[in-house]
Amino acid sequence: MSGSAVNGCWKNDTEALFEIRVQTKSAEWTHQANILVGTVSIDAERLTGYIEWTGGNKEDIDLQTGQSAANDNSYMEQYKAVLLVHPTMSSGYTTEYTLYDIDKNGIPELIVREKAVWYYIYTFDGTKVVSSEENYWSYSNCLYAYDGNGIAVHDGGMGYLHVEYVSLFSMTDNRLEWADTLMSTEECSYENLRAFLDTLTPIDDFIPITDDSYLTN
Secondary structure (H helix, E strand, O other), rough: OOOOEEEEEEEEEEEEEEEEEEEOOOOEEEEEEEEHHHHHHHEEEOOEEEEEEEOOOOOEEOOOOOEHHOOHHHHHHHHHHOOOOOOOOOOOOOOOEEEEOOOOOOOOEEEEEEOOOEEEEEOOOHHHHHHHOOEEEEOOOOOOEOOOOOOEEEEEOOOOOOOOOEEEEEOOOOEEEEEEEEEEEOOOOOHHHHHHOOOOOEEEEEEEEOOOOOHOO
């Protein structure tokens, strides 16, 4: 396969596990991932390649080492530097953080929580850290995992009407943006909303920013 390029495209109605295997004289590289639509491009002569996922995320690969950008831990040091700009405590609350792969590209986003309800989202674009707008969400434990690109956020409950809702926020151009309302007490009961939240997996593994164990190999 030396000197050639191989491209493949998969289109499926349901999510399935695919294995992409590339073998050269110096290395054999195997990649497994759950994808709906994906494109792989391999240049065996240069021993490099990439997989481009649905939504435009691109994962670069070094075929000599079998490593991808998603396995490159360079983002860890940059995330550590980000933590240094946040106060360790604010308004009596410990500033905390966690890692969660919002866009499912293999590189987790850094989520920082200040004052229990202020959330700061950072992503790594392969070269540098990109920050999103800060978010005020009403509850200290309001984040839930989402199967696709995004996180579910439980918010609201303030004011005269006391409307609560669960919103989907997704990564777009390396920034977190509102994408959809998944459920609202304007259209359902509070019991139904809480029952829906019970079906989701909470993102609640926050630790103090003084503890960098999540960012240590």
